[in-house]
Amino acid sequence: MVNELSTHRTHRTDGTRRTDLVVLDMAGTTVADGGLVEQAFAAAAREVGVEPDSAGHAAKLEYVRATMGESKISVFRHLFGEESLAQQANTAFEKAYGTLVDAGRIAPVPGAREAIEELKQDGRTVVLTTGFARVTQDAILDALGWRDLVGLTLCPADAGGRGRPYPDMVLAAFLRTGAADGVRNVAVAGDTAYDVLSGVRAGASVVAGVLTGAHGDAALREAGATHVLGSVAELPAILRGLG
Incomplete structure (x- = not known):
């Protein structure tokens, strides 16, 4: 579902383009599901x-x-x-x-909704991705009241069916939003090594692992994370600092 996707562009003072597209995992990254x-x-x-x-x-x-x-x-x-x-x-x-x-067994990761809104306020397009099927992804979005939080959500079937650790959902987000001039202008964040691998393989310049889900610091770094954060709530400040 695409609703008024941003095509905003901002140049940094050094002439390069900043990160305009942010691809976020759901369970463990923006959504706490307690196992x-x-x-x-x-x-x-x-x-x-x-x-x-x-x-x-x-x-x-x-x-x-x-x-x-x-x-x-x-x-x-x-x-x-x-x-x-x-x-x-x-x-x-x-x-x-x-x-x-x-049954009400999920909730947003503390600060996740606020982080998404902050990213959007900074002019970045945010896409939510998952390894679940569309029916489950939609159930989560409905339970949290997140249907209108972002303009595009993707599950593996929306990007050819392979899912992570392939780069397909990140690249689908890039192609379907038109929000970034190149994959180097994309940031990816997730709580698993497979989230990180998908971002690395897509060519994203920022691939952040977060410590609110399945995998720890060592696994995230070994997979190629450029940053390891305590929570996705830290991501807006990180990206703002990068330009």
Whole structure:
């Protein structure tokens, strides 16, 4: 959904262009979900016959934790192999996560909405991205009252289906908004190594990891983060300082 996307341009005093497009992850970065991914995965695993206390369940859960930020259907394809099982697990996951969202189990990361509004006030276009399916992304936006907060939201299916760690959603945001003259004028922020990798692979000049979600400082830096922040609330000041 595109609503009055900004094409504002601002030159820095050194003649270069500043960061005009900011691509933000949702769960763990702008949205606090308190571990709902793991709870929804447990429901998905039960749906396809994985025993909750088995070694297989533990191994699969560890993979889910390691790949936070990746497209969920891609995760289930890796875990279950057979496409029908992967789709069955993904459907169960999305249903369970949506039920938890409807029960009021999510909230904005403190200062996240204010940060988004501040970025917009600074003339930057903000796009929200997720590894969830569109139905889940929309449920989150509705639960938070964020439908009109930004002009564009993207899920993996909106950008060819591969999701993170591929750069596709960042590049789709760049192409669909027209808000930046080049990918070097894009900033990306997320809480997982896969969020960071997607920004690095897209060629964004600012790729910020935040410590409010799945992965810690070391993992974010190893993935190539240019900045590691305590929270997305710090991002507007960082970008303002860069120009």
